[in-house]
Amino acid sequence: MLRRTAYALLVLALAGAATACGRPAPDPEDAENARGPVKVWLSNNAQEVAWGKNMIAAWNRSHPGQHATAQQIPAGKTSEEAISASIIAGTSACLVFNTAPASVPTFEKQNGLVPLSDFPDGDAYVQKRGGALTEQYKSQDGKFYQLPWKSNPVMILYNKKIFKKAGLDPEHPRLATYSQFLKTSRTLVHSGAAKAAIWPAPSSEFFQSWYDFYPAFAAESSGEQLIQHGKPQFDSPAGRRAAAFWRTLYAEKLAPQEAYPGDAVNDGKAAMATVGPWAVSAYKDSVDIGVAPVPTAAGKSPKDTYSFSDEKSAAMFSACHNRATAWDLLKFATSAQQDGKFLDATGQMPMREDLTARYPAFFAKKPLYKVFARQAEHVVEVPNVPGSVDIWQAFRDEWTKSVVFGDGSTDAALRRASDKISRLLDEYGDPS
Amino acid sequence: MTHPGITATTGSHPPRKDAASRHGRARSRTGALFVTPYVLFLLVVFAVPLVYTLWISVHRFYFTAPGTHADSPWVGLSNYKDVFTDPVVGRAFLNIAVFLVINVPLTVVLALVLASVLNAKIRFRAFFRAAYYLPYITASVALVAVWQFLFGADGFVNNLLGSHAPDPSWLVNSHLAMPMIAFFVTWKQLGFFVMLYLAALQNVGKELYEAASVDGAGRVRQFLSVTVPGVRPATTLVVIYAIITGANLFSEPYLLTGGGGPDHASTSPVLLMYQKGIEQGHPDFAAALGVVLVCFVLVISLAARKLTEKGN
Numbered sequence: 064m065l066r067r068t069a070y071a072l073l074v075l076a077l078a079g080a081a082t083a084c085g086r087p088a089p090d091p092e093d094a095e096n097a098r099g100p101v102k103v104w105l106s107n108n109a110q111e112v113a114w115g116k117n118m119i120a121a122w123n124r125s126h127p128g129q130h131a132t133a134q135q136i137p138a139g140k141t142s143e144e145a146i147s148a149s150i151i152a153g154t155s156a157c158l159v160f161n162t163a164p165a166s167v168p169t170f171e172k173q174n175g176l177v178p179l180s181d182f183p184d185g186d187a188y189v190q191k192r193g194g195a196l197t198e199q200y201k202s203q204d205g206k207f208y209q210l211p212w213k214s215n216p217v218m219i220l221y222n223k224k225i226f227k228k229a230g231l232d233p234e235h236p237r238l239a240t241y242s243q244f245l246k247t248s249r250t251l252v253h254s255g256a257a258k259a260a261i262w263p264a265p266s267s268e269f270f271q272s273w274y275d276f277y278p279a280f281a282a283e284s285s286g287e288q289l290i291q292h293g294k295p296q297f298d299s300p301a302g303r304r305a306a307a308f309w310r311t312l313y314a315e316k317l318a319p320q321e322a323y324p325g326d327a328v329n330d331g332k333a334a335m336a337t338v339g340p341w342a343v344s345a346y347k348d349s350v351d352i353g354v355a356p357v358p359t360a361a362g363k364s365p366k367d368t369y370s371f372s373d374e375k376s377a378a379m380f381s382a383c384h385n386r387a388t389a390w391d392l393l394k395f396a397t398s399a400q401q402d403g404k405f406l407d408a409t410g411q412m413p414m415r416e417d418l419t420a421r422y423p424a425f426f427a428k429k430p431l432y433k434v435f436a437r438q439a440e441h442v443v444e445v446p447n448v449p450g451s452v453d454i455w456q457a458f459r460d461e462w463t464k465s466v467v468f469g470d471g472s473t474d475a476a477l478r479r480a481s482d483k484i485s486r487l488l489d490e491y492g493d494p495s
Numbered sequence: 496m497t498h499p500g501i502t503a504t505t506g507s508h509p510p511r512k513d514a515a516s517r518h519g520r521a522r523s524r525t526g527a528l529f530v531t532p533y534v535l536f537l538l539v540v541f542a543v544p545l546v547y548t549l550w551i552s553v554h555r556f557y558f559t560a561p562g563t564h565a566d567s568p569w570v571g572l573s574n575y576k577d578v579f580t581d582p583v584v585g586r587a588f589l590n591i592a593v594f595l596v597i598n599v600p601l602t603v604v605l606a607l608v609l610a611s612v613l614n615a616k617i618r619f620r621a622f623f624r625a626a627y628y629l630p631y632i633t634a635s636v637a638l639v640a641v642w643q644f645l646f647g648a649d650g651f652v653n654n655l656l657g658s659h660a661p662d663p664s665w666l667v668n669s670h671l672a673m674p675m676i677a678f679f680v681t682w683k684q685l686g687f688f689v690m691l692y693l694a695a696l697q698n699v700g701k702e703l704y705e706a707a708s709v710d711g712a713g714r715v716r717q718f719l720s721v722t723v724p725g726v727r728p729a730t731t732l733v734v735i736y737a738i739i740t741g742a743n744l745f746s747e748p749y750l751l752t753g754g755g756g757p758d759h760a761s762t763s764p765v766l767l768m769y770q771k772g773i774e775q776g777h778p779d780f781a782a783a784l785g786v787v788l789v790c791f792v793l794v795i796s797l798a799a800r801k802l803t804e805k806g807n
Contacts (some may be wrong), residue, residue, distance in 0.1 A: 088562030144773060153561040169776045174563035258649070265667075267759070269774070321648040321667045381560050452775050460583075464758040468663065 088153060089384045095181070099385040101392060103133040106142065106161035106375070110344060114408040115160065118396050129388040136161060141270075143169075150175030150380065157383035158393055160212060162376045164200060165270065165445045167209050169452060170378070171202060177379040180206035182390050192397060194416035199288075199444045200376065209376035211414040212397060213405070215339025216438035217278045217371045219358070222257075223351040225334040229256035238335075238355045240362040241308045248317040251334045260317040262333035265467045269455035272462060273445070274337045278371040279305035281443045282357040286369040290446040290454070293488055297458075298481035304360045306473040310466045320467055339373050340410045340435040354434050365437070372442035374414065412439040450491035457483045551782035558778055574783035584784060587764045588791070590673045591742055594763075595795070597677035599737045602688055603730060605681070610692030611722055624693075628686035635683070639750040642679055666752050669760035676747050676761055684740070688733050695729030696722070731803040735796050742792045745769065764788045 089097075105115040112135060119133040136159065139145030143166040149155035150173045162170070170176050179185040189207045190197050200211045223233035229251045237243040248260030263275040276297075277289065284301035296302070312318040327333035328342075329349050336342070337357070346352055356368040377397065383389050395401065402413035403422050410432055412418060418436040419426050426433045445451060458480045465476035552574050559565040578584050613624050630638060645651050648664035665671050703721045712720060723730075744763040752761040762770075764784060772781030 088560055147558075147773070147776070150560050151558040172557060172559075172776070174560045174565065319648060320663045324643060324647075381563065453777075456775060460758070468667075468669070468758060470669075470758065 088381060091177075091381075094384050094386045096387050097385045098129050098388045100130045100132070101158065101383065101385050101389045102156040103131055103392070103396075104136045104146075104156040104159045104161065105133055107135045108341060108409065110341075110409040111160075111405075111411070114405050117404070117408075118401055121401075122392055122395055126388075126391075129385070129391075131388075131392055146170065146380075147173065147175075150382070153382050155380040155382045157385065157389040158377060158379055158396075160375070160377045160396070162209055162378040163270075164209060164211075164374060164376055164447060165451045165455060167202065167376070167378070167447065167451075168449045170380075171208055172449070175381055176208040177381055177383065177386060178206040178208055179210060179379065179390075179393075185390075188394060193414045196414060196416070196442075196444075200447060202447055203449065209378045210393060210397060211374055212377040213375055213411045213413055214439050214442060215341055215373040215375075215411055216435055216442050217274065217337050217339055217357065217373055218435065218438055219261075219335055219355040220328070220338050220342055220346075221335045221353045221355065222328060222331070222333075223353050225251065225256045225331070226353070229254040229334070233351075233353055236353060236355055238358055241304070241358055241360050243362075244308075244358040245311060245315075245317070248312065248335075249315065252317050257332065257334040259319050259327060259333040261312065261335040261337070262319055262323050262327040263337055264322045265313070265318070265320050265463065266322050267459055267463050269452055269459050272455060272459050273371050273373060275309055276305060276458075276462060276466075277443075277445075278337055278357045279308060281369040281371055282359045282363070284369075285363075285367070286441065286443050288443050288446045289458070290448055290484070290488070293448075293492070295481040295484045295488075298477045302477055303474055306462075306466055306477055308358075308360070310469065310473050313467050314469055340412060340432055343429075343431055343435075344410050352431065354431060356438070365434075366441070368438075369441045369443055370438055372439070372444050374442070374444055410435075412436055414439075416440070448488065448491070450487050453487050453491075454484050457487060548782045548785055551779055552786050554779060556779040556782070557776055570779075574779045575787070577780055578783045578787055583759050583762065583767060584764070586759045587762045587767045590759075590761060591744065591763055593673045594677045594680075594744060595738060595741050597674055598681050598741050599734060599799075601677075601681045602685065602737045603733055606685055606688035606692050606733060607722070607726065607730070609685070610689045610696055611718060613689065614693055614696045624689075627689050630683045631686035633683075635746045635750060638679075638683055639747070642675075642751060646675060667760075669758055672752050672761040676744070676751060679751060680741065680744070680747055684737075688737070691729055691733055691736075692726055695726040699725035727803065731800055734799045734803050738796050738799055739792055742788065742795075764791075 103115065103119060105112050112133075115133045119131050122131050134156075136142045137145045137149070139148065142161050143163055146155060146159060146162065146166070147169065150170060155175065167176070179189060182188075186207060189200075189210050193200070193211045197207075197211055200207065200209055202208050219238055221233075221236060221238070226233040226236060231237075231247060231250060237247050251257050251260045264271045280289070280297055280302055281287070283305045284296070284299065287296045287299075287301070289295065289297055309318070313320060323330075323332060328336045328338075329346060343352060356363075356365045357370050359368065377393055379386065379389050379393065397413070399415075399421070402415060403425070405411065406413055406418075406422055406425055410429070412435060415421060418439060419433055426436060445455070448454065461476040461480040461483075464470045465473045553569060553571060554567045555570050555573075556567045557565065609627060613620060613627070617623070643650065643666070646665040647653070648667070650664075653660035653664060661668050661671060663669075665675050699722060703725065704717055707717045707721050743765050745765040748761040748763050748766050749769075765788070768781040768784050768788075771784065772778045
């Protein structure tokens with residue numbers, strides 16, 4: 064009797080463990096036309112959360128029976144990890160307004176995303192809203208799995224007070240060329256005005272290159288992506304110049320080799336940072352901010368200078384049961400009216416063309432953002448290729464070794480990274 | 496002679512034996528009932544994942560949304576080949592070797608010496624015992640903050656050392672990062688091992704020390720000739736436990752050196768499993784690495800056991 068009970072308990076436990084591993088996925092055909100309650104996840108940026116709550120409240124007022132709820136993405140080291148875990152568990156929200164394009168190929172592979180192109184007006188809506196910039200967000204099968212939602216074009220933000228303390232002109236900073244940038248950095252550090260001229264995270268996480276190398280490479284190469292036409296582009300004169308520039312910053316201790324545990328700019332430890340417009344409102348009470356384009360070797364006019372977009376998309380996830388409602392909500396949240404409210408609340412740039420003409424009142428009221436809005440028209444995205452995370456990690460490993468810690472030549476490091484990434488592209492391109 | 500309270504019964508088995516047998520079976524069933532939850536726990540939490548890990552490690556596998564189809568073709572030892580040819584894996588195992596070479600002997604020596612001192616009648620003994628145990632029960636995250644305050648580039652130690660401070664600094668220096676983690680973990684876990692030795696010291700007979708004293712042995716000779724052999728079983732336990740926990744190092748490099756440090760200078764195999772399996776979406780590689788790590792731990796634990804029990 065007891066033996067039978069023990070066996071029964073064992074079977075029950077194993078069955079329970081097996082079924083607890085995942086929730087059943089909704090049938091795509093039923094879900095596509097289904098309406099009802101939907102869940103939305105937002106980033107943890109305070110202004111963005113405030114906008115999201117207001118947007119959801121506006122939706123709920125006019126859509127009884129299709130109730131939406133919003134919350135921040137569950138905690139994780141990064142949003143991408145939290146989203147990936149939720150895909151595997153079948154617990155992701157219908158819509159996530161913080162999807163990194165570099166992770167989209169991974170989410171696709173996990174069958175976690177709903178192709179927006181499958182909605183009758185899907186492609187038309189995405190392309191109409193985003194204009195010419197939209198094409199780079201298409202996946203390899205030609206479909207959109209993400210709606211390019213907002214960009215935070217990376218620029219050089221500097222602390223005017225620290226510049227003044229170092230005897231530099233805060234209204235006309237000399238930051239356009241590599242030699243000017245280095246000279247200004249030396250003055251900032253050697254004068255004791257700041258511990259670091261600039262302090263990006265020197266750590267090995269794959270995404271850290273988006274805030275040191277990639278903006279510099281985009282600017283120096285006049286808008287090339289890391290990979291184009293299936294080939295790495297950075298083992299080039301432009302890439303080598305950008306890498307050499309950063310190596311000098313680290314070698315001369317103008318940029319520290321150890322990650323700062325807090326916010327170096329906010330704490331007055333660093334005079335500059337490579338950040339997007341989100342930082343304007345974040346620092347408004349603590350730092351007197353100035354903004355400059357990313358430097359290049361010879362210097363370029365701001366309107367010809369490219370940078371990294373630091374874009375985040377909105378995406379629909381396959382755990383969503385009421386996809387017709389989710390699609391309507393996605394269009395509502397990215398409408399011209401809501402984009403205006405989003406811009407006003409957060410200072411981040413909706414992925415639309417000609418922002419300054421579309422929202423003139425905002426830019427007249429807050430001219431500092433106009434610089435970012437212009438930069439938003441000259442940005443490059445991470446390449447939308449399978450194995451994106453592996454590719455960035457391969458690059459970052461070589462970068463930290465040679466550029467941050469000065470081990471070996473940067474040219475050789477770029478060559479090794481390029482070779483490794485070429486092999487990864489071959490592997491991912493040939494799933495057999 | 497028959498017990499006055501027991502009536503004799505007829506049958507092929509003597510009544511006393513039959514009763515004892517029934518009693519034994521009943522005890523056995525009760526025991527099984529008590530053991531069942533733990534057996535289930537082991538099966539569900541340990542055995543099933545272990546078998547699943549072995550299965551994943553010989554297939555091309557990635558996690559997908561529930562209810563959706565994904566091919567997981569058999570790839571044989573391909574994932575293991577990737578593991579053995581990846582230079583980062585080699586570096587991670589080298590890092591762990593450095594860690595164990597520092598951590599295990601240091602743990603054994605410090606824990607035994609401190610336990611011997613704390614076993615003696617000294618003033619504030621309870622306070623010192625609690626003080627050594629405190630880091631063990633404190634969350635790693637909190638202790639990492641203390642360590643960073645001390646050994647960060649701008650930290651207390653570097654301010655004392657001035658121009659003699661290492662460059663790059665302690666936690667990002669490819670030669671110093673792993674030893675720093677080893678010292679951190681030794682300090683953090685010392686209290687637990689001191690406690691193990693304190694328990695073992697209670698079983699070392701006082702008469703042995705008295706005999707050694709009569710023979711003219713000093714404190715050091717008594718320690719080497721009585722204490723060390725007397726706690727040998729505990730030493731085996733301490734060494735194996737330190738090896739197992741050391742080989743599974745994760746949170747310290749993750750928190751202390753920002754996820755593996757420069758050029759993977761402090762990447763551990765478990766941290767690499769996390770990065771490959773979770774961050775980079777290669778659970779098959781991570782599973783193969785996990786199996787290799789289990790074998791590694793088994794081999795060195797067995798070797799350490801042989802070594803510590805030698806001459807027993």
